[in-house]
Amino acid sequence: MNLQLSPRLGRAVVALGAAGLLAIGSFTSVYAADPTVATNSTTAAGIHHFCIPQWAAVKAHPGNVDVLRAAGDCEISRRFVTLDGLTYLVNHSTVLTADHKTDLISGGSVNPASFVTERAGLTTLKASIDADTTIAGLRTDIAKIAPDYRVYLLVVPKTHVVAAADGSAKVSARFVPLASELQNLINQAKADGKDVTQAQAKLDDLNAKVGQANGLIGPVAGLVLPLSPADWNSGAAKPVLQAARQSLHQARTLLMDARQDARRIIVLLGS
Amino acid sequence: MSVRTTLRLGSALLGLTLVVAACSGSTDATGNGGSSSTLASDNGDPGLVAPASAAPTFDLGSLLSPEPTPAGTPTTAPSSPALGTQASPNPPGTTPGPISTTKASSLLSQVDSLLKQVDGELSNADAAANNPGE
Numbered sequence: 001m002n003l004q005l006s007p008r009l010g011r012a013v014v015a016l017g018a019a020g021l022l023a024i025g026s027f028t029s030v031y032a033a034d035p036t037v038a039t040n041s042t043t044a045a046g047i048h049h050f051c052i053p054q055w056a057a058v059k060a061h062p063g064n065v066d067v068l069r070a071a072g073d074c075e076i077s078r079r080f081v082t083l084d085g086l087t088y089l090v091n092h093s094t095v096l097t098a099d100h101k102t103d104l105i106s107g108g109s110v111n112p113a114s115f116v117t118e119r120a121g122l123t124t125l126k127a128s129i130d131a132d133t134t135i136a137g138l139r140t141d142i143a144k145i146a147p148d149y150r151v152y153l154l155v156v157p158k159t160h161v162v163a164a165a166d167g168s169a170k171v172s173a174r175f176v177p178l179a180s181e182l183q184n185l186i187n188q189a190k191a192d193g194k195d196v197t198q199a200q201a202k203l204d205d206l207n208a209k210v211g212q213a214n215g216l217i218g219p220v221a222g223l224v225l226p227l228s229p230a231d232w233n234s235g236a237a238k239p240v241l242q243a244a245r246q247s248l249h250q251a252r253t254l255l256m257d258a259r260q261d262a263r264r265i266i267v268l269l270g271s
Numbered sequence: 272m273s274v275r276t277t278l279r280l281g282s283a284l285l286g287l288t289l290v291v292a293a294c295s296g297s298t299d300a301t302g303n304g305g306s307s308s309t310l311a312s313d314n315g316d317p318g319l320v321a322p323a324s325a326a327p328t329f330d331l332g333s334l335l336s337p338e339p340t341p342a343g344t345p346t347t348a349p350s351s352p353a354l355g356t357q358a359s360p361n362p363p364g365t366t367p368g369p370i371s372t373t374k375a376s377s378l379l380s381q382v383d384s385l386l387k388q389v390d391g392e393l394s395n396a397d398a399a400a401n402n403p404g405e
Contacts, residue, residue, distance in 0.1 A: 152404030160396035167389035178378040270372045
């Protein structure tokens with residue numbers, strides 16, 4: 001009995017193991033291929049604990065210049081890491097327009113807080129920090145890292161808002177050929193003698209919703225890109241970013257409704 | 272012994288009868304492309320059966336031959352229209368063809384894919400807005 005069952009069990013174990021490896025391989029390859037998982041360094045959890053040891057050392061050695069300088073360098077370094085992550089995401093984005101990629105990365109005259117500008121300023125500040133020989137001088141320079149650049153409060157959300165706006169615009173644009181095709185199908189069904197009242201109403205609703213979404217999406221990038229660290233410090237930038245996100249959420253809801261309309265039309269005409 | 276022989280013969284005859292009866296039914300189906308009940312249902316009345324199949328024939332020779340001839344089949348030829356249907360089909364061009372929604376479905380799946388990317392960017396924007404950093 002054992003001699004007969006063991007080979008069967010062995011084959012079963014081998015088969016299960018192979019299936020498991022295949023499954024694990026497929027999962028890991030999916031994650032490995034996802035740049036947001038592998039290289040997105042802009043998430044809060046990975047960043048805001050980055051310099052905890054350095055600041056703990058500053059607390060333990062309050063008058064030590066080298067220790068304070070190390071904390072300042074660490075704060076600048078993690079911003080470099082974040083800017084590198086954003087640069088990677090923007091360069092590999094499939095939704096951002098070419099113009100907005102340029103605006104986010106190098107700024108031109110549109111974006112005063114481009115990645116290049118931020119990095120250049122932080123590089124200069126780091127040189128100043130590295131040259132400081134007093135605690136007072138270091139404190140003055142380190143205190144500029146956050147308010148003068150606003151990497152986390154402004155640059156990161158700005159990047160994602162502009163990407164979401166471009167993506168939404170791309171979705172909206174994709175509805176144009178879809179609506180055209182659906183209208184063709186409705187016309188064909190009507191010519192065949194079908195009752196297309198419901199389908200036509202759904203298509204009209206789809207077009208209306210896409211139009212409303214366009215009205216919400218259109219201004220977002222133009223409002224968000226010019227925001228500067230000074231705008232954040234003055235309190236002007238935060239409501240603009242909040243309103244932009246709200247508009248994009250509303251647009252997304254409208255586009256989802258339009259998608260449902262399209263699906264319903266396909267069901268109606270296909271039946 | 273004689274009783275056993277009689278029983279065996281009786282069983283054989285009974286079996287042969289059952290085979291013949293079964294064959295007669297299947298031949299009806301073969302010749303008609305369907306069972307007689309299908310014909311009746313085509314007529315919209317299960318109780319009605321085509322007159323030609325009302326009295327099944329018992330041509331044992333044709334039933335046992337590998338390829339029964341049409342003459343051995345009790346019902347109409349396969350190409351004949353079923354009861355209750357039009358004698359001649361609609362002329363080509365008058366019947367509306369099925370509407371293909373393949374292209375529309377493909378475009379819709381592209382919309383779905385892009386919407387997922389937008390969801391990802393919106394989630395990132397929301398997370399960044401809730402970021403306690405500076």
